[in-house]
Amino acid sequence: MPKNTKKKKDKAADFSKAKLKLGKGKQTPTNVIDTSYKARSIALPSQSIAHDKDAEAPSTRRRLTFDDLLAHLKHYNAGTRRDAILGLRELLEAHPDLIEKNLTPLVNACVRLIGDEDASIRKTLLSFLNWLLPQTPSDDLLPHSPVLLLFTTSAQTHIFPEIRIDAIRFLDLFLEFIPDVVVEGWTHGISGHGRRVLEGYLGILNAGTLFGEGGDTGPAQATSTASVVLSLGSKLVVLRSLSSFLKNALSFPTRTSPSDSSSPSASTWYLSSSFTSQEAYQSFDSLLCPVYQESASSSKAAAFQSPRGWAEEADIDAFVEHFPGTFPNARPNAGDGWTLQDLTNVDLRTLGEKVSAEESHSTQSTGSDFLAVCTHLAHTLHSTLVSTFLDCAPAVFSPGSSPPETELQLVLAVTEICRTLYGAILREAVQGNDVRDQSLGELQVILGYLSPYFPFAISGISSTKRDIRVEQAFQDLNLTYCELTSFLILASPARLEDHHPGSRRGKGRSQPSRRTLASSTSSTSDLHVDHVSEYVVRLLCGEPLPGTSQTTLSRSITGATYTSLLPTVWSLISAPLRPRGEENTSSAVLRVVLEHAIKASSASAVKKPTIEFIGRLILLEREAEYRGSFRVGRDAAEDAKLEEWILQLPRALWELGTSHLPTTEIILRFLLRLIQHRSRLARLEVISALSSRLMPYFVISHTTRGRLPGPYAKLPPASPVRRLVLDVVATIVRSGGADDGLQDAVGEAVRGTEEEEYWSSLHTRV
Structure with missing residues (x-):
C-alpha cells in the first residue's frame, strides 16, 4: 500500500501550482535556458596582434625586444619583472650600443623597482645596476642622478625594514660611481640629496634625533623609523655605508681647492697648531711641495705642468662685475678700451680691502x-x-x-x-x-x-x-x-x-x-x-x-699606513722633553723614525713621505712664527742621527734616477732650503760630505770604462728639475763646502746641453 500512496503524490505534484509567498517573485522554471554572457579582455604582452614586430630589432633568446622588456618591468607578476631585468642584461650585453641610446627610458623604468616589495627583484636589480653603471660614462650618468637618488632616498624611509636596508645597498653603489652627487648639500640641504641621505641613515640606525633640529642644545626627538631593531648583519650594512658617505663628505683634500698652491696639504695639517697663523703655516708647508707633477701616463719621461703664464691684458670686466663700485670709471661697453687715466682712478687699496674682507668672511662663515x-x-x-x-x-x-x-x-x-x-x-x-x-x-x-x-x-x-x-x-x-x-x-x-x-x-x-x-x-x-x-x-x-x-716588517709598511701614522708620530715627538733621568718618549720615537727612514729603500712607497716629514722637522728650526716644542739641537744624539739621514739623500737621488721625479724634486728642494736657511745641521763638514757624495750623480768614474754620465744626464731635457739640481750645487759652492771636483763634474755633465749657459751664469756669480 505505501508504494501506491507515493505514486499518487508524485502525479499530483506534476499538476500542482506552487503557492507564492509574500515578497517573493515568480520563480524561474527549471527547464529555462540561460542566454546571458560575459566578455573579458585577454592581455598578450609577448605576442601583439595589433601590429607586426620589427624583425631587425635586437631581441633576447625569448624574442623580446627592448620595448617589450620595459613593458614587462611594470607587470603585476614578480617573476615576470625579475625575468625582464635578466633579459635587459642579456640584451645589453649582446648589443652594448643600446645603452647610450636608451639610457633615459632604461633608468626611468629601473628606478621604480628600487622600492619593490619583492626581495628577489631588488637583489636582481642591484646586480644589474652593478653591471650597468661601469658601462656608462660618468658624464652620461650625472643627468640621471637626481631621479636615482630620489627613489633611493624614498626607499630609505619605506615602511618595510628590508626595503630600507636594500636602499642602503643601492646607495653604496652610487657612492662608488657618483659620490659627489650623493653627498652634495649634506650640511645645508639647500641643493642636492645629501641631507636626505644622511637623515635616512640616522633614521635606520635609531640615532635618536632628527639631524639638524635642536643643534647642540635641543632635546632629542624620536624619528619615525626608530621602532625597528636592526640585526647585526643589517646594522653592518648601514654603518659601512655611512662610513663611506662620511669619507666622501668629509674628505679633507676636497675642503681646499686642488689647483690652489697655497692650500695646506692634507698630510701636514697636524703642524698648523704650532704656528702663530695659518698664513705662516701655509708658507712653511709650501717649501717642499713639488711644483711639477709627473704624469701617470708616461713611463720614463715626465710630463710637467707648465706654470701659469703671464697675460698681456687683464680681464678688467670680470673685476668690475664682481666688485661693483671699485672701478668708478668702468665703461659700459665691454669692447671699450682703458686709458692710463682710467686705471689711475682705480682705488687699488679699496679693491684689496674688499677682496680680503670677502674672502675672510666667506672662510670664517663656511668653517664655522x-x-x-x-x-x-x-x-x-x-x-x-x-x-x-x-x-x-x-x-x-x-x-x-x-x-x-x-x-x-x-x-x-x-x-x-x-x-x-x-x-x-x-x-x-x-x-x-x-x-x-x-x-x-x-x-x-x-x-x-x-x-x-x-x-x-x-x-x-x-x-x-x-x-x-x-x-x-x-x-x-x-x-x-x-x-x-x-x-x-x-x-x-x-x-x-x-x-x-x-x-x-x-x-x-x-x-x-x-x-x-x-x-x-x-x-x-x-x-x-x-x-x-x-x-x-x-x-x-x-x-x-x-x-x-x-x-x-718595517719595510713592508705601505705608504698609506705610514702617512696615517704621521699625526701620531708628530704628537709624540713634539712633546716637551722630560727632566734628565726620566725616559723621554719624544727622543725614543724620533730615533726609531729616523732609523726606519734611513733603511727604507728608495723604490719603496714610504720613501717619499719619510723625506717630506723629516725634512719639515729639520726646517722648523728657522721658522720665526713656529711655536712648537720640537727643535733641532735640543739633543746631541738626535742631531747626529739627523745628520746621518741628511747624508744618505745623495744616494737616494742616485738610486731614484728618473723613476720618480716628484721625490727627486722634494730631496733637492730640501737640500736647497737646508743650506739657504743656515740650519745648525748644515755644518761645513756636512756640506762637504754632501758635495763629495753628489759627484756620482753627474759623472761616474768606472775602473775599466772610464768616466760615464750619471743619472743627471737621464733627466728629461729642459725640465725644471735639471736647473734645480744646478741651484743646489751652486748653493753648496757658495757655502764653501764644495771642491773643484764637483764643479768639474757638473761642467762636464752640462756640456752641450741647454743648461750649459745657465750653469755658466751661476758659476760666474758664485
Missing part, C-alpha cells in the same frame, strides 16, 4: 657652519657608536678564539666612522684654534672604551690557524686608535694654549671648566701615550706585539 654641523652629527651618533662597540667587543677580543666576522667588521666600521668624523672636527679645531669641548669629551669616552683592548691582536691561536684578513683588520684598528689618540692630544686646550697663549677660544664658556677639561684631557692623554709610543716603535722596528707571535 661646517664645524657646527659636524659637531652636532658626532653628538647624534655618539650613543649609537658606543653601544655598537660595547655589544661586539667581548666577542671580537676574546682570547683564544677567532673573532666572528660580522662583529669584527662592525667594530671596524665604528672606529672608522669615529676616525673620519672626529678627525674632521678636530682638524678644523686645530687649524682654526677653536676647541670643541663636547667633541673632545666624546672622543675621550670612546678612547676609554677602546684602551683596555689596545694593542689589538690575536692571542692564543697557533700560527697555522692565522687569518691574514683578521690580522689586517686588527692592524687597521691599531692605526685608527693611534690616530684618534693624536687627535685628542693635538686638540687638547692645554696644548693649544701653549702654542697660542693670547688666543681666545670657546666664547661663552667659563675658564674654570676649560681648565678642568684641559687637565682631564692631559691626564687621559698621558695614559695613552706610553701604549701608543710602544706600538709605534714596535711597528717601525718590525717587532711582534706583546703576547703574540705575529710580526710586521
